[in-house]
Amino acid sequence: MAAPVWSVDPRTGKQREEVATEATPAEVDRTVRAAHAARASLADRGVRAAFLRTAADLLDEAGEHVIEAADAETALGPGRLTGELARTTYQLREFADIVDEGSFLDILIDHADPDLKPIPRPDLRRYKLPLGVVAVYSASNFPLAFSVPGGDTASALAAGCPVVVKAHPDHPATSELCASVLRRAAARSGLPEDVVSLVHGFEAGVELVKHPLVAAAGFTGSVRGGRALYDAAAARPTPIPFHGELGSLNPVVVTEAAAEERGEQIGSGLAGAVTLGVGQFCVKPGLVLAPAGPAGDRVLKSLTEAVSDSTEGVLLDHRMRDNFVAGVRERTALPGVESPVTPGESGEHAVSAGFLTVPAASLADGDTHELLLEECFGPVTVVARYESQDEISAVLGRIPGNLTATVHISEGEANGAEGSADELLAEVTPLAGRVLVNGWPTGVAVAPAQHHGGPYPATTSTSTSVGGTAIERWLRPVAYQNTPQALLPPELRDDNPLGLPRRVDGRREPGSAA
Amino acid sequence: MAAPVWSVDPRTGKQREEVATEATPAEVDRTVRAAHAARASLADRGVRAAFLRTAADLLDEAGEHVIEAADAETALGPGRLTGELARTTYQLREFADIVDEGSFLDILIDHADPDLKPIPRPDLRRYKLPLGVVAVYSASNFPLAFSVPGGDTASALAAGCPVVVKAHPDHPATSELCASVLRRAAARSGLPEDVVSLVHGFEAGVELVKHPLVAAAGFTGSVRGGRALYDAAAARPTPIPFHGELGSLNPVVVTEAAAEERGEQIGSGLAGAVTLGVGQFCVKPGLVLAPAGPAGDRVLKSLTEAVSDSTEGVLLDHRMRDNFVAGVRERTALPGVESPVTPGESGEHAVSAGFLTVPAASLADGDTHELLLEECFGPVTVVARYESQDEISAVLGRIPGNLTATVHISEGEANGAEGSADELLAEVTPLAGRVLVNGWPTGVAVAPAQHHGGPYPATTSTSTSVGGTAIERWLRPVAYQNTPQALLPPELRDDNPLGLPRRVDGRREPGSAA
Structure with a gap:
């Protein structure tokens, strides 16, 4: 007997209907x-x-x-x-x-060059299948x-x-x-x-x-x-x-100057990114490096208010809910971790959002806090408070590959008037497939230049x-060598009957749709 | 003690000098x-x-x-x-x-589009690192x-x-x-x-x-x-x-019409491709489908002469020589396999070239002759004699991935006047990364449109x-989202200071070197 496949309502945990086997x-x-x-x-x-x-x-x-x-x-x-x-x-x-x-066919055509030195070249035409x-x-x-x-x-x-x-x-x-x-x-x-x-x-x-x-x-x-x-x-x-x-931790770095300039806005923006879709985004910011001291306190105050105000939500299934609750509990138990707003169960089916804090120094050294460098699926994030640039670097140096990395910088840092955000960008770029400045990674625009991938474990390729x-x-490329025109795929014929964009003998030819 | 690394002369089997450890x-x-x-x-x-x-x-x-x-x-x-x-x-x-x-940087720039439906688009810029x-x-x-x-x-x-x-x-x-x-x-x-x-x-x-x-x-x-x-x-x-x-078998199909038209030339060309560099090319043709009957006989006669005339050679090392000799022996022992020119040892260090024949029907059915579908490194090839198109298809259907696949067709088949070489090309294309018509795969031109790879085991990617x-x-792509001009890598700035070819909002911009 083939096993039945049930549709389940996560709001009640009840089976809705048998859908398939x-x-x-x-x-x-x-x-x-x-x-x-x-x-x-x-x-x-x-x-x-x-x-x-x-x-x-x-x-x-x-x-x-x-x-x-x-x-x-x-x-x-x-x-x-x-x-x-x-x-x-x-x-x-x-x-x-x-x-x-x-x-996308990536058509390249090199006509034969019998005079090419050191070796004559045959006719080669490549596209993708x-x-x-x-x-x-x-x-x-x-x-x-x-x-x-x-x-x-x-x-x-x-x-x-x-x-x-x-x-x-x-x-x-x-x-x-x-x-x-x-x-x-x-x-x-x-x-x-x-x-x-x-x-x-x-x-x-x-x-x-x-x-x-x-x-x-x-x-x-x-x-x-x-x-x-x-x-x-x-x-x-x-x-x-x-x-x-x-999986992806999607680190965020908030500079001291950014926190001073707009700490409240960053805190509330972060709350939105963490609670959106009940925190079930692969690009949810899971680790935020924020300054210790008063400017960082303002970020946290605003984050606390916004997260506390967020409505409870229902996760995609009860297994995820259990994992979320257990994941938060395990993390909260680590030395030095506090939970200004404790995320967790809310009634029989829902969860409430929250966040944890930890001194960045705890993440920078040793393996005691490695768990905080792993994604925790659901509406929670970890704010690591740093005392110095060195602590930022030390934590970033320990983070595995990510889909995204985000920096929040001040206006002065953005236009070069104040300090160097260049270095910070250079430091986060190796960690991720998408780098954001003064935004939030949630929301992955469908666009030609989008890149939704990153070093492992963000993606396996x-x-x-x-x-x-x-x-x-x-797709995979295939090249045809010295193939008569009549036998070539139309994409590769000299007269370009399909009007495709191609690169012929090193020169780009626009397609008819361009 | 680190193990010494010796340079060895394959012509004598003697150690020349200790090169490194x-x-x-x-x-x-x-x-x-x-x-x-x-x-x-x-x-x-x-x-x-x-x-x-x-x-x-x-x-x-x-x-x-x-x-x-x-x-x-x-x-x-x-x-x-x-x-x-x-x-x-x-x-x-x-x-x-x-x-x-x-x-190669594959630069794509999409400017922000706040009016885009259904979702506004941020500024996204992608290149490769x-x-x-x-x-x-x-x-x-x-x-x-x-x-x-x-x-x-x-x-x-x-x-x-x-x-x-x-x-x-x-x-x-x-x-x-x-x-x-x-x-x-x-x-x-x-x-x-x-x-x-x-x-x-x-x-x-x-x-x-x-x-x-x-x-x-x-x-x-x-x-x-x-x-x-x-x-x-x-x-x-x-x-x-x-x-x-x-590894790659690099199959070759010689049509009946091609064998009739220029059987001698095909036979001598094949001999050249099999013996070049003492058969030690990854694109050496290792399996040739040639027609049974008189036209195919002419290919074989010419092949026999040319291979018999080829000089003996020294393989890259003695282990390869042993493997070559053993590989030929194992293949020759298979039922129905003949060796018109037996390849093998020649003196203490060299080998001589040769080729084997087998009815294509033996390869088409069952697993008895699978070994003939594996690469045998060295100056040997296997000619499978086919009785029908169906036998060609059956053998091609059993061949694993290859760097190259070659067809030899007649002038009439090339220009469409005689039968359809289209189908044959369509049949070999899935087998290989490079498809050749009326040539030999040895010689891999360095050219933009070259593709030297193919389905596994030809390549692992x-x-x-x-x-x-x-x-x-x-390389790996990275995208920058909403990043101020001053902080972008120069490759991605609006003013294109490096004069690079890019695709901006869907339109190609040629680089200054183009």
Whole structure:
């Protein structure tokens, strides 16, 4: 008997409905084979772009149902989910534009040069091909933007790769609903529905990453789960690229001058970033270096007020709630750690936000406080009070890789009139994939220049899961040597029949869409 | 006592001189730390480009000594090594040009758009940074172009990464000589010598890939050695990118029409590709699908003559010679395998070239002949005689990933007048990173559009180790959000003070070097 998959209401802990069953190994195999068989249908860029736009349209149409299902399963609230759906369909349309524009094919053409010294050069033409079936492991905390219709799926389909999504158990009904919309969009675009499929179940996820016809994987989730799947991907007879976004502390440094200039504003801004979405953002600031002394006190006072005023919230599931409560308790028990606003359980299902403080010196030396350098999922942050620049450096030197690093500096430091923020920026840049000045990392804009990734454990590769370049993860280059024009793919022919942007003999040629 | 490292003459099997000692773990650690400490010196692109050009100049100057040392250790001959040195210095200068031109930084700038729907966009600017210390594992078969001063080293330095090379034990003296030239070039360019270092010893190589300050690795060598290091890289607490080029069968398909049109020429061309460099090329054609019947017979007749006429040669070391002899013996023992020209030992140190034949049907079904689908390093190839298109497809369907795949077709098939070579090209493209028509894969041109990589086990990643895009392996993107102009790296400032090519708000801006 296949195990049932239940949709659960985190606000009550009660089962809502039986949504599906966990996929058996045979079902995973059938699903992957069907996806693989459908891959040629995605070869045409025009069809792919149309499919992505239709998917966006149909998701918008189904918006009310999607948001209702997602809210019932995640407790994230209709407001946030409405924004997330808009972001998700915007992302699908962005990738349609990227497919149309064609730069992602990275076309390079070098004509033969028989006179080249020291060695004559043959005719070489290179572009990029889709890798094949992509396994997508969806996140719990964004049931749309980082789940079935999210960035991994959108970028893989844009690249021409069929997708098999492993549903997150925290929102199986939303996953089923979104998968059915995507499959309907495929059919409406003249594609086989199997270009997108969904499987449920932990074991199904493990089977998936090991399947010989799976060519790459994208993952958003915990360090433990992501690392286990990464290891499985690397241990295959034929290893595959595993693009995982695992965990991130997202350090923030508040300079003394910034705290003096606008300590209250920084405190309240920080409270907003920590409590947004009940602290369940992969870019939630988890460690804040703030000055000891009066200026830092003002940051903390404002933070205390704003966090105390924040409403309680319901986490995505009860396991996360237990982990959050235990994680806070463990951290609070460390020597020197105080909790001006203690986060924790609130009633039977909710949690309240809070924050901890610790002298930065405790983090700088030894291993006693290492736990504070690990992500704690939920509405809590740790403020480390520093006495000197050296303490800032010492703590930054101990932080593992991050998605983001943020500095809050004064106006004088920003324009160079006062001290050098250059050095501070140079110090945080090696730690992260995105560096912010005087902002908050929550909110990951979908834009060509976005980079949502960072040194391990932020990601398991050097790539991004948000933004235009996310498509690069699902492609591999191939070069054709001395191939007759008639046999070349149209992308690589001299007359450029598809009007694509290319680099020919070192010179850029704009595409017709440019 | 540290183990001595001997230079050995493969023509006699005798030790030439003691060159160095194997690096202890403490020495590997010191070397990596020194490389890491030197990384900031490579930040300036102008200095990097000058360094690469100086390295090329000094290698050219030292040419006579380098070639003499390499010939004494590898028996590849001064002719071949002179060409390889020219290719190596050309490659260093090419990467200097790439560094100057700046496209590799992949600069994307999106200005803030507060009116963007559904979500306002912050200012985002992205470019690429060097990863850090790169470990390079050099190949045996190209003591220059894929060794100390080769493509991995050149591309890593171009990216701004210090390099620690693990010397190949088949040419330690050449490695020492080249490393000293590169270190001299660094000093002459105002850089610390430690931007390039060399370590010897198997254990040192294992230590190297595990070192916490090593940020990425490049490898060219065997499937067994490469996979072991890949596994070690993946098993680290912080996994690192491992770009390994491991093994490749490099299949060739000769159509019936091509064999009819120019069977003799194909046979002699094949003999050249199989015997070049005593068959020690990673792109040596190891499996040739040729038609059964009279047209195929003509290919074989010509191949037989040309291979019989080829001179005997000395392999890179005696272990390879033993493996070659054993590999040929094992393959020849398989049912249905014949050896029209039996390759094997020739005297005490040399080997002679040859080839085997087998009915393609034997390869198409079952696992009895799987060994013929594995690379056999040395001057031998396997010709599989096919009776039908279906047999071609069946054999191609069983071949693992390759660096190259080649088709030989007739003039009519090339221009579409006769049958469809389209399908054949579509069938071999998924197998390889480079597809050739009517040529031979030996000779890997250094060119922007080159791709020297392919599905596993050809490479462990989707990247290339030859050509301009090889630099991409050693970089990671970082995005700056809402960062004041004065604090941005000059590469990302609005006024583009370095004149770099960029993509700003979706529009390409050419650089001043373009």
